[in-house]
Amino acid sequence: MAGVGEGIPGASPLGVRMDDVAARAQVSRATVSRVLMGTVPVSEKTRAKVHAALRELGYVPNMIAQGLAGGRSDLVGLLLRGPSNPAYGLLHSEIQIQAVRLGLQLITVVPAPMEPSEAEFAALRRLLGLRVGGLMVSTGVIRSTDLEPFLDTVPVVSVGRIEEHPGIYGVSYDEDTNAAIVADRVATAGHRAAAVVITGSELSTAEHRRGLGMAAHLEGRGVDVHRLEASTFGTHTDCYDDVVALSREGRATAALFPSDIRALGFLDHADAAGVRVPEDLSVTGFDAIMPGLNRIGLASLRIPVARVAERGAEVMKEMLRDRESVPVRHERFPGEFVPGRTLAAPR
Amino acid sequence: MAGVGEGIPGASPLGVRMDDVAARAQVSRATVSRVLMGTVPVSEKTRAKVHAALRELGYVPNMIAQGLAGGRSDLVGLLLRGPSNPAYGLLHSEIQIQAVRLGLQLITVVPAPMEPSEAEFAALRRLLGLRVGGLMVSTGVIRSTDLEPFLDTVPVVSVGRIEEHPGIYGVSYDEDTNAAIVADRVATAGHRAAAVVITGSELSTAEHRRGLGMAAHLEGRGVDVHRLEASTFGTHTDCYDDVVALSREGRATAALFPSDIRALGFLDHADAAGVRVPEDLSVTGFDAIMPGLNRIGLASLRIPVARVAERGAEVMKEMLRDRESVPVRHERFPGEFVPGRTLAAPR
DNA sequence: CTGAAAGCGCTTACAG
DNA sequence: CTGAAAGCGCTTACAG
Numbered sequence A, B: 001m002a003g004v005g006e007g008i009p010g011a012s013p014l015g016v017r018m019d020d021v022a023a024r025a026q027v028s029r030a031t032v033s034r035v036l037m038g039t040v041p042v043s044e045k046t047r048a049k050v051h052a053a054l055r056e057l058g059y060v061p062n063m064i065a066q067g068l069a070g071g072r073s074d075l076v077g078l079l080l081r082g083p084s085n086p087a088y089g090l091l092h093s094e095i096q097i098q099a100v101r102l103g104l105q106l107i108t109v110v111p112a113p114m115e116p117s118e119a120e121f122a123a124l125r126r127l128l129g130l131r132v133g134g135l136m137v138s139t140g141v142i143r144s145t146d147l148e149p150f151l152d153t154v155p156v157v158s159v160g161r162i163e164e165h166p167g168i169y170g171v172s173y174d175e176d177t178n179a180a181i182v183a184d185r186v187a188t189a190g191h192r193a194a195a196v197v198i199t200g201s202e203l204s205t206a207e208h209r210r211g212l213g214m215a216a217h218l219e220g221r222g223v224d225v226h227r228l229e230a231s232t233f234g235t236h237t238d239c240y241d242d243v244v245a246l247s248r249e250g251r252a253t254a255a256l257f258p259s260d261i262r263a264l265g266f267l268d269h270a271d272a273a274g275v276r277v278p279e280d281l282s283v284t285g286f287d288a289i290m291p292g293l294n295r296i297g298l299a300s301l302r303i304p305v306a307r308v309a310e311r312g313a314e315v316m317k318e319m320l321r322d323r324e325s326v327p328v329r330h331e332r333f334p335g336e337f338v339p340g341r342t343l344a345a346p347r
Numbered sequence C, D: 001c002t003g004a005a006a007g008c009g010c011t012t013a014c015a016g
Helices: A018-025 A029-037 A044-057 A063-070 A086-101 A116-129 A144-150 A175-188 A205-220 A238-248 A260-273 A305-321 B018-025 B029-037 B044-057 B063-070 B086-101 B116-129 B144-150 B175-188 B205-220 B238-248 B260-273 B305-321
Strands: A075-080 A105-109 A134-138 A156-159 A169-173 A193-199 A224-230 A254-256 A282-284 A300-302 A330-333 A336-338 B075-080 B105-109 B134-138 B156-159 B169-173 B193-199 B224-230 B254-256 B282-284 B300-302 B330-333 B336-338
Touching: A018 A029, A018 A044, A029 A044, A063 B063, A063 B116, A075 A086, A075 A116, A086 A105, A086 A134, A086 A305, A086 B086, A105 A116, A105 B105, A116 A144, A116 B063, A134 A144, A134 A305, A144 A156, A156 A305, A169 A175, A169 A305, A175 A205, A175 A254, A175 A282, A175 A300, A175 A336, A193 A205, A193 A238, A205 A224, A205 A254, A224 A238, A238 A254, A238 A260, A260 A282, A305 A330, B018 B029, B018 B044, B029 B044, B075 B086, B075 B116, B086 B105, B086 B134, B086 B260, B086 B305, B105 B116, B116 B144, B134 B144, B134 B305, B144 B156, B156 B305, B169 B175, B169 B305, B175 B205, B175 B254, B175 B282, B175 B300, B175 B336, B193 B205, B193 B238, B205 B224, B205 B254, B224 B238, B238 B254, B238 B260, B260 B282, B305 B330
Parallel strands: A075 A105, A075 A134, A134 A156, A156 A169, A169 A330, A193 A224, A193 A254, A254 A282, B075 B105, B075 B134, B134 B156, B156 B169, B169 B330, B193 B224, B193 B254, B254 B282
Antiparallel strands: A300 A336, B300 B336
16 A cells, blocks of 8 residues: 555565566566666666566665676765764765765765774775775875775775875865964964964874964964964863963963864863953864854854865766776865954954 | 785785685685684684785675675664754764764765755665665654665664654654753743744654644743744744744744754844844753853753664664564653753843 | 585676 | 576585
């Protein structure tokens, strides 16, 4: 009655094989396959019979068998990073949206958040084991050299992560320019001494680079910079105390964080410690993708998530069509500064 | 030199088959398979030879072939909903984390955000086509009846969505209790007339239910309720104007939104319209999972995302081990109220 | 403990 | 336009 799976009472559609469909339609298995593939002309009459059988049995093609027989799947594997930063969640979503728009069949794998590079490698093998037709990598920690052995078999594009490998197409944020933009704003606001939080590169290459970039650029503008190493991923308090101390000692009038999450955590910490923002200390974040940021008033740098996701999916699609026609490049998209009341002139 | 793929110069590890490994180790293919599976005892000496060959050739097992031959994969399919609401992004992440912790191999598919139920059904077929060993459904829109034909073949647990189907295990938020909690707070604060935004059920069953629940509960406490239908998903302005109007006319002193996203959008709208929160109008949200919410001061209801994700993964794991031992239940976890300055007594 | 062989459910030349 | 048959890369009884 339901319109699905009514052909074989009690049997799940998942148990129906192509042979069952063929028998029902009174044609050969090859013909059913051809109707499904749509690559070879099939007579109208036959096709109708097959479609009827398909519907009656509620047939769900076994993609596993299709993949084995067909040699290669049209699935695109997407290797994502963990959930620590909302910016990745958004990128993830955007990539999915763009992929669907372009007709790519996406299969996603997210490594465990702990033991980063280990888990990512395992996730990579899982995807490769599925013999995906293409691979999009959007996680910051895995080494490009881990991808190397697979480059001549499967097209790889890394999205939203800093890619420097000459054999891997990269579409990402222009972290250097972005860092420079933030640094310029801070310097222009009149700050002459600033604390810059630099995330360890093993935790996030993007954040690491942002930190380095902001520090270097500030110094280029003659600002006195204190670099603070952030060891744990996500929110944490260790270097928050250092920032507070620098502020109290008058050795920093601004604190630059490599992500909004870290900056938000600090704002709470500052409240508790009695440090006023921006009167005592200006604060900037990075990412600017979370809803409600405007209400918090955090000055930040908005990364072009949608643009990067879109371009990444486009490149993947092109490579799938004709690998050779796509020379490897490293594209970088700059973001835009988002003003906020947490950044003001030093008093 | 690299330690990977050095065995066959120029050949990708993805081109290496089990037969290649067997030849190199001078054993049969069956033996290599046994070493890999680890289910049958293999002599220490043989195992060593196989492992050496495995490493030298950089062999990556073809999971497609494994799946076909083995009959069933140990992959668990996760069907997610689109990105419109950050609460789902977090749930998604948490499920992944818990799944990894329990040793489940997760494969995720996200339907296109447009044409909801259609896209979700396609995504479902993609997962089923992969013949996953289990299915976790975390998207609000797909009909349980669409899942029905597959229930006796593959265990299904729906996570974070309202599940009422007697054949599908459900682990979700206790939306009714949560709605009651929010309504109680609003009523207790002294409000006697409130606007409740109710999302269309075709957009989000969860939000729909929250809205209905809040409205009913308020009325139960004698509050005069104005129900406003929200038609588009995510942020939108149509019913915002209605809320503003109700406030100005003195017909509502509080507005209850079924998600923080909607509430945040309204706060901006209220600012622009000159409606003061909470002086003119109290506002509440729902979800309370985004970072920085405390700084915004939005009163909301925190849903127990981690707990639901954990429990969902646990149930899946149990069902995978022994389907029969797990009687279908519908578990619901209540959340907790998060106070904020947007909720105050009516003036 | 190990090997030869059948079979998983498809696709795709190869013949008609 | 259609069918019979080989083969995709594995796992797993079935015999030793």
